[in-house]
Amino acid sequence: MPQATWNPAQYLSVMSWAMFSTTTTSILLALIFFPLTNLGAYLAGWPIGLSITVNVILFIAASLARRDQYVCVSLTAEGIRYTDESESYRRNERLRASDIKKIRVRRNPFFKSLTIDMKEDNQRFFLSNVSLTENFLTEANTLINQAAGNAPQTGLQKA
Known part of the structure; x- marks a missing residue:
C-alpha cells in the first residue's frame, strides 16, 4: 500500500546545518566579545548579522521539518x-x-x-x-x- 511518511533523514540534515550555523555564529561572537586577535572590527558588521539570520532561518526550517513527525x-x-x-x-x-x-x-x-x-x-x-x-x-x-x-x-x- 503506497504511503507518505515523515522523513527523519531530511530532518537530521536540516538540523545538522542548523547546528553548524550555531557553531559558526558562536565562534564569530566569541571573536568579537573575547578578542584574541583584532578581528572584532571586521566581524562586527554584516558577517555576524548574516550568520545570525541564517541561524534563525535554519532553526525555523528544522522546527517545521519536525512538526509532522507522527x-x-x-x-x-x-x-x-x-x-x-x-x-x-x-x-x-x-x-x-x-x-x-x-x-x-x-x-x-x-x-x-x-x-x-x-x-x-x-x-x-x-x-x-x-x-x-x-x-x-x-x-x-x-x-x-x-x-x-x-x-x-x-x-x-x-x-
Whole structure:
C-alpha cells in the first residue's frame, strides 16, 4: 500500500546545518566579545548579522521539518487515511476519494510537503517533510480521478 511518511533523514540534515550555523555564529561572537586577535572590527558588521539570520532561518526550517513527525498518509481502496499519532493530537481521518479536490507535493529549499485539498469547507491536510513511495502521487491522483469518473480502475483492492 503506497504511503507518505515523515522523513527523519531530511530532518537530521536540516538540523545538522542548523547546528553548524550555531557553531559558526558562536565562534564569530566569541571573536568579537573575547578578542584574541583584532578581528572584532571586521566581524562586527554584516558577517555576524548574516550568520545570525541564517541561524534563525535554519532553526525555523528544522522546527517545521519536525512538526509532522507522527503523521502518516496511506492510500486505501476508498480514498486516503490520514493518521496523526502525536500524544496531544490523536487523529485518524478517512478521506473519501470523491471528497478530495487535489493532492500535491511542494518542494521548498529544505524539504517536500504534501498537501491534500478537500472540496468542501476549504479544508486542508498537510504533511511537512514528507517521504513518498515512488508511485504514491500517481496512484493517489488516479484514485481521485477514478472517484470523479475520469479514469479507469487501478490496481488498488479493497482490504
